[in-house]
Amino acid sequence: MNEMKTAVVTGASQGIGRATSLLLAQNGFEVALVARSKNSLENVAEEISESGGRALIKQCDVRDEGAVQRCFAELRDEWETISLLFNNAGINEQGTLELSLEQFRSLFEVNVFGAFSVLQTAAPWFRQQGAGTIVNLTSIAGQTGFAGVGGYCATKFALRGLSESLHHELEPLGIRVTALSPSWVETPMAAPICPHPAEAQIAPTDIAEAVLYIHNLAPRVSLKELTIGCRADLC
Secondary structure, X not given: OOOOEEEEEEOOOOHHXXXXXXXXXXXXXXXXXXXXXXXXHHHHHHHHHHOOOEEEXXXXXXOOHHHHHHHHHHHHHHOOOOOEEEEOOOOOOOOOOOOOHHHHHHHHHHHHHHHHHHHHXXXXXXXXXXXXXXXXXXXXXHOOOOOOOHHHHHHHHHHHHHHHHHHHHHHHHOEEEEEEEXXXXXXXXXXXXXXXXXXXXXXXXXXXXHHHHHHHOOOOOOOOEEEEOOOHHHO
């Protein structure tokens, strides 16, 4: 692969996506920041620039298949290769059967269909170069169903299954696909429902470090899933 390291981060405007974008830029990646809010993306890009890194702003709603395709077409015009895709964009909604069908569908539109669209669009690029890393942000909510968030859990179970299938399909081609499954992370999205104090939660920077770790693994290493939990004695 080309020596220049490049990364696409969806949901890059806040929380885990922001922290990961900043860390990747600090480690020599040129980062494409993908999210809906242009103003928030500009703030992250400014932080990266101030620390000596480089970022590209790609305002894009992952629910819009055409927008996703245009985003990656523009990146292919600018980059020879793609080193890393962090498929991170997601939303949460409390509820199980009390969710309206519209709310349930909205969760799937972002967390599953949006993630699928990004993967479907990026995969040919990875296949062409025969290398690279894809990290899908799933959750322990994709391993265990929790009361009160059944809709969210359903989407994360779906994404985890998709990630595992792609792991088996793309690994023989030299492409690592890993599901990153954290427990409670201190983000605005988790704040309304997290039962633990902030000091007991995983920091967004911890997830960023995990993404970088996965990417830096030797090509001979296979990593289908990485689960990160909170320390039991702190909870």
